[in-house]
Amino acid sequence: MRSLLLILLTLFSITAQAVTLEDLQQRFSQVPVLRTEFAQQRTISGMAQPLNSSGNLIIAQQQGLWWQQDKPFSLTLLLTESRMVQIMAGQDPQVVTADTNPQMFQFNSLLSALFHADRRVLEQNFTLGFTDLGKGAWTLILTPKVSPLNRLFRSIQLHGETFLNNIDINDMQGDATHIRFFNQTTSPATLTDEEKRHFAS
Structure with a gap:
């Protein structure tokens, strides 16, 4: 009986810790400022070597x-x-x-939605496939369902745990982009004077 009770408690604990898309949206919305480093690799059809870039976000x-x-x-x-x-x-x-290029600003809002896990915006543009991988890990597969996204991208996959760790983009030309985020930090919770100047430029 004791062993059974321990098993049931363990199962309940696992269930209680399952991650949902709503959890992510709430979690990300409570982060005023996120800083992270990134490494990006683009594999372009017809090019022998991938293109690599890196920086900060x-x-x-x-x-x-x-x-x-x-x-x-x-x-x-x-x-x-x-x-x-x-x-x-x-x-x-x-x-x-937004006035000079409305389509570009559609991508602008989508980028924000990706990083904030904004379900409302994402569902307007994609079919969502969310999977809880256990131990806090998750993956979200976005399949475009509206134009022009469905003419540009096959899928966008997000992977993460506490933060968004990876984005994989597969486009209709057979090209692929992999972006890895690391050294994420939420402190300090407000922008520094130098960071404020970035946004004022």
Whole structure:
């Protein structure tokens, strides 16, 4: 009887700790600022060697997303609710707004939805396949169901635990992108003065 009780308690504990998409959305929405390093590998059809890049990423609930690629060359991408700014070394910033390029801003909102696990936005654009892998690990497979996403991507897969750890993108041309996030931190909970300048650029 005691052994049976222990087994039942163990099973209940496992069930109680199962991760759901709603859990992720609530968890991610409670993080004001997330900082992480990233390593990206793009495999392009017809190219013998993959393209590798790396850098840092800041996701701030109130300000937006700041993507800083350091290698193999400097590239800054700033996404906010009202604009997207791309800055490459030696070139003038390229600024896109919702008025000048509405389609680009569809991708803008999708990027935010990916990092925040925003179920409402994701379900509008994808068929969702969420799997709890146990021990806090999970995977979310997004299959595009609306245009132009279903003409561009076969699938987008998200993998993580406490944080989003990997994104795998497979497009309709046979190309693949793998992004790995690591050294994630949520402290400090507010942007530093230097980080505020990133979002003010």
